[in-house]
Amino acid sequence: MKGDDFLTKSISGFSRVLESxxxxxxxxxxxxLLQILDPRVKLVSFLLFIVGVxxxxxLPILGGIFxxxxxxxxxxKISPGFFLKRVLxxxxxxxxxxxxxxxxxxxxxxxxxxAGKIIITQQGALSAGFLILRVTDSLSLGVLLxxxxxxxxxxxxxxxxxxxxxxxDILGMTYRYMFLLLHSANSMFLARRSRVIxxxxxxxxxxxxxxxxxxxxxxxxxxSEDVYLAMLSRGYQGEVRVLNEFSLKRRDFLWIAFSLxxxxxxxxxxxL
Amino acid sequence: xxxxxxxxxxxxxxxxxATSTPFWVVAVNRVRKVLTHRTVxxxxxxSAFSFVLMMFNVPxxxxxxxxxxxxxxxxxxxxxxxxxxxVSTALGIQALxxxxxxxxxxxxxxFNMAIVMPLVGYFIYKVISSNSDALSPRxxxxxxxxxxxxxxxxxxxxxxxxxxxxxxFHTASGTPLYAPYGLSVAVPSMVFAHMVVAGPVxxxxxxxxxxxxxxxxxSLIKADAPKKKEGKLWLLWGALGLIALATPIGxxxxxxxxxEWGIDELKTMGLGSIPQGLQKLAGWWPAPMPDYGxxxxxxxxxxxxxxxxxxxxxxxxxCLLGRWFSRKNKDKSDISSEGGTPVN
Numbered sequence: 001m002k003g004d005d006f007l008t009k010s011i012s013g014f015s016r017v018l019e020s021x022x023x024x025x026x027x028x029x030x031x032x033l034l035q036i037l038d039p040r041v042k043l044v045s046f047l048l049f050i051v052g053v054x055x056x057x058x059l060p061i062l063g064g065i066f067x068x069x070x071x072x073x074x075x076x077k078i079s080p081g082f083f084l085k086r087v088l089x090x091x092x093x094x095x096x097x098x099x100x101x102x103x104x105x106x107x108x109x110x111x112x113x114x115a116g117k118i119i120i121t122q123q124g125a126l127s128a129g130f131l132i133l134r135v136t137d138s139l140s141l142g143v144l145l146x147x148x149x150x151x152x153x154x155x156x157x158x159x160x161x162x163x164x165x166x167x168x169d170i171l172g173m174t175y176r177y178m179f180l181l182l183h184s185a186n187s188m189f190l191a192r193r194s195r196v197i198x199x200x201x202x203x204x205x206x207x208x209x210x211x212x213x214x215x216x217x218x219x220x221x222x223x224s225e226d227v228y229l230a231m232l233s234r235g236y237q238g239e240v241r242v243l244n245e246f247s248l249k250r251r252d253f254l255w256i257a258f259s260l261x262x263x264x265x266x267x268x269x270x271x272l
Numbered sequence: 273x274x275x276x277x278x279x280x281x282x283x284x285x286x287x288x289x290a291t292s293t294p295f296w297v298v299a300v301n302r303v304r305k306v307l308t309h310r311t312v313x314x315x316x317x318x319s320a321f322s323f324v325l326m327m328f329n330v331p332x333x334x335x336x337x338x339x340x341x342x343x344x345x346x347x348x349x350x351x352x353x354x355x356x357x358x359v360s361t362a363l364g365i366q367a368l369x370x371x372x373x374x375x376x377x378x379x380x381x382x383f384n385m386a387i388v389m390p391l392v393g394y395f396i397y398k399v400i401s402s403n404s405d406a407l408s409p410r411x412x413x414x415x416x417x418x419x420x421x422x423x424x425x426x427x428x429x430x431x432x433x434x435x436x437x438x439x440x441f442h443t444a445s446g447t448p449l450y451a452p453y454g455l456s457v458a459v460p461s462m463v464f465a466h467m468v469v470a471g472p473v474x475x476x477x478x479x480x481x482x483x484x485x486x487x488x489x490x491s492l493i494k495a496d497a498p499k500k501k502e503g504k505l506w507l508l509w510g511a512l513g514l515i516a517l518a519t520p521i522g523x524x525x526x527x528x529x530x531x532e533w534g535i536d537e538l539k540t541m542g543l544g545s546i547p548q549g550l551q552k553l554a555g556w557w558p559a560p561m562p563d564y565g566x567x568x569x570x571x572x573x574x575x576x577x578x579x580x581x582x583x584x585x586x587x588x589x590x591c592l593l594g595r596w597f598s599r600k601n602k603d604k605s606d607i608s609s610e611g612g613t614p615v616n
Contacts, residue, residue: 006330006331006337010327010328013327050374050375054285054376057449102453108446109445123447126443126447130447130450131279135278135279136278137278139277143371146368167357169312170311170312170315170316170357173316173317174320174361178319181317181323185328202331202332202333206476209328210479210481212328213477213481214481216324216325221318224316237309
């Protein structure tokens, strides 16, 4: 069992990705506050928010920003449990583990004494707090952006901010075929899992994994050839044409005004 | 190794975007030239593969599992520049969609995992496997060692990026604003973790796939062979640049290089008196960059700058010398050929 655990782990990893994509698509089409905004405005404002967060030097403000983000997620009809689970599990917990030694290693004014020895310094505690809150704030902004914007619209927004169209096309197609390959890898792992009764040695498992990966690689190479021929036969000449039907509405201008004020406030606060 | 937002200062993020951009530009141009209209589908499928590869759990001794990046593998099969774009795209989707790695730190993450890792890994692979046929075991050895060194080099870069934060960005009272550990903690811990766990995983996965491809689809291994002389020069330059970027590691060492003591150091080392000749000679050559750089704060940047300036100076000197010699030879051969061929 121990040796084959990687099969189960991989399978659950694959299905977690597929599941999160389905739920994201659902949420991004719900009629919430952020969903109805123009994706271009949203992308730019969120990127600026993340820059703003990285400039703030105050723990209460970083905490306040998280509360604001959480409120925004509520009015965007994202269930609070789902949002917090997606934001708080993994990255902030991982950061917490990383930040703990900083409490003891950073030199500075003492905060906690034990037996006459300085254990925790003010500087250490502050810097651990900065790291954790900043990571949580930036991550939740990114998650909020992705949860409230369908993938196709993110691509439109990326094109609009002048990302080279070649890269946007690759990004779009990668996303599409990623699921196909995930499915095929998933079936491969499931097939293996269902045929294994005992357990294999670690090295045998690694050999199998190498073969599985190589097979997936060969599959993707063949598929790319087929896809290219299919595109060619539909008149592809090296350029992807997209429809861009977005136009700014009054609510978008309101959001721009709000973001400008918020970002200006962040920059002003960071100078204090 | 995915650095999330919040660990690096916005300035560092900007610098890392600026560092990565020329690589992306070169990669796009190269790939377009080779693949032409195929660029989008081929890269999209291999980026998708790269994404899936990063999700495979690899069993490691002790019952746990780890993930591989696969950048060197992609470089071996596709060539180094398509690998740069493929891994960057996979990292982009991870950052945008799954919050794995940040949006501001995307430039830094790409530099480590999508630029340094495939280019260094591929360089080593090429050096070890040069002129061997597709089925040669040298290819496997090259893939294993290349991928191992590639990921460790990427870890060194990530360690330096993280370790610079408390040096450069802190409040007046000394509180680090971003990643809290200095170079002497960040670099060794990143490198150690990658030498012991992630490196072997990467090497085993890359080696395993290459062995299997050799047996079943050897054309995929052979596919990369631009046999031009200039094709290898950029690799050399890349390696030199990386070594230059890694120079601040010297800051971790205490003390100075053996035999390169200055007068003040000799005094503190317990030498009673300084030899008169040494004292006389010590100051006659005023170095333009004393001790390779500026005071503590900018020491790291100073190191990197000094390294680059040094490389440029040496390269320029050698270039001039080379040109001079080749002209001399050319003159000679011109003369001899003129003398040797009968003039009509």
